[in-house]
Amino acid sequence: MSASAPITQDLVTIPRKLPEGRINLVGLTREALRETLVAHGTPEKQAKMRVAQLWQWIYHRGARDFAEMTNLSKAYRAELARHFTIEIPEVVSKQVSADGTRKYLVRIAGGHEVETVYIPEEGRGTLCISSQVGCTLTCSFCHTGTQKLVRNLTAGEIVGQVMAARDDLDEWPRPGEGMGERPRLISNIVLMGMGEPLYNFENVRDAMQIAMDGEGISLSRRRITLSTSGVVPEIIRCAEEIGCLLAVSFHATTDEVRDRLVPINRKWNIATLLDALRAYPRLSNSERITFEYVMLKDVNDSDADARRLVRLIAGIPAKINLIPFNEWPGAPYERSDWERIEAFADILYKAGYAAPIRTPRGEDIMAACGQLKSATERAKKRRAEIEAEAGL
Structure with missing residues (x-):
């Protein structure tokens, strides 16, 4: 990564105008929604009430048609339908793994595609969502990193992945049901899909504020984890403006190895990153930072690496997720041998750190950590390889 690369690649969060001229309300913050309604004729005195009504219909009930909003007058519903729409990304395909993991190929504006993964577990369900089409970081062990960055997702496209998954899981409350009457299938969100969330900060922040709003999707900030490769200037901002849990793609204990695995380390090295992380728990009131550590055979999996990791993170409330x-x-x-992973975990455990070994999920449908890449990009690469072999 060059020294001149921008710190962020944010898109301005504005209502997206659809071809028919209507504005999509999904992804607007409460204030942006209020301003948009007023700009299109809703009286100022009614705006706060109208925002609350629309918010509940869109984000609590999952409504997509203004005609369903029976506590609004017919005339106002018709006015809303003339100016606005409620659109979420289109699910192009769904694959279901033998272990129950679901991978959705989701199409967004412009025909681009991203992947979203739902992982069911005992007593909880985690949705892994994407923040960019492709990725700019080129981490050498990550399949997503082989797909060039196309663009950032809007706030609507980010929170829309949550809404699309809730559609598929039939998780929206049924008529007459209140909040909490059925167990939540999506209990956690992880921003660990395609892209670097902190390179799309504004839209990620707005989408997560919508997801955390108690009158809509209503997920606690403690149920949302943002994973970053180490965009240091945005880490403090994340604590202050989102306040969710933080995970860091760490993966190495020396700058020499991390420069190769996670090239952003050349811009913000391990020492600089750790300084920023030491401030994060105090700012966000989070309990601990999660260090993600992918286990690569003969690269970063030695006993010396484990002991060095313990020394590096000393003083940081932390747990370490070991990822085969x-x-x-x-x-x-190659994946580290299982015995080597267990020996690495044992050193961390004896040093006082929780070091669970993550069970690979969805490998048979390429839905596991580091495997996400849009189907169209995979198809393009296959076509290019076939053409090269044929001398075309």
């Missing part, structure tokens, strides 16, 4: 490498076609690495 999820292989993908053409990957330059």
Whole structure:
């Protein structure tokens, strides 16, 4: 990554005008929604009430048609339908793994595609969502990193992935049901899909504020984890403006190795990153930072690496997720042997750190950590390889 690269690549969060001239309300913050309604004829005195009504219909009930909003007058519903729409990304395909993991290929404006993964577990369900089409970081062990960055997702496209998954899981309250009457299938969100969330900060922040709003999707900030490769200037901002839990793609204990695995380390090295992380728990009131550590055979999995990791994170409330490498076609690495992973975990455990070994999920549908890449990009690469072999 060059020294001249921008710190953020934010899009301005504005209502998206659809071809028919209507504005999509999904993804607007409460204030942006109020301003948009007023700009299109809703009296100022009614605006706060109208925002609350629309908010509940869109984000609590999952309504997509203004005609369903029976506590609004017919005339006002018709006025809303003339100016606005409620649109979420289109689910192009769904694959279901043998372990129950669901991977959605989601199409957004411009025909671009991202992947969203739902992981069911005992007593909880985690939705892994994307924040960019492709990725700018080129981490060498990550399949997503082989797909060039196309663009940032809007706030509506980010929170829309949550709404699309709730559609598929039939999680919206049924008529007559209140909040909490059925167990939540999506109990947690992780921003660990395609892209670097802190390179799309504004839209990620707005989407997560919508997801956390108690009158809508209503997920606690403690149920949302943002994963970053280490965009240091935005880490403090994340604590202050989102306040969710933080995970860091760490993966190495020396700058030499991390420069190769996570190239952003050349801009903000391990020492700089750790300084920023030491401030984060105090600012966000989070209990601990999660360090994500992919286990790569003969690269970062030695006993010396484990002991060095313990020394590096001393003083930071932390847990370490050990991730067996999820292989993908053409990957330059191999998964560490299971005995080696367990020995690494044991050193961390004896030093006082929780170090769970993540069970790979959805590998048979390329839905596991580090495997996400849009189907169209995979198809393009296959076509290019076929053409190259044929001399075309």
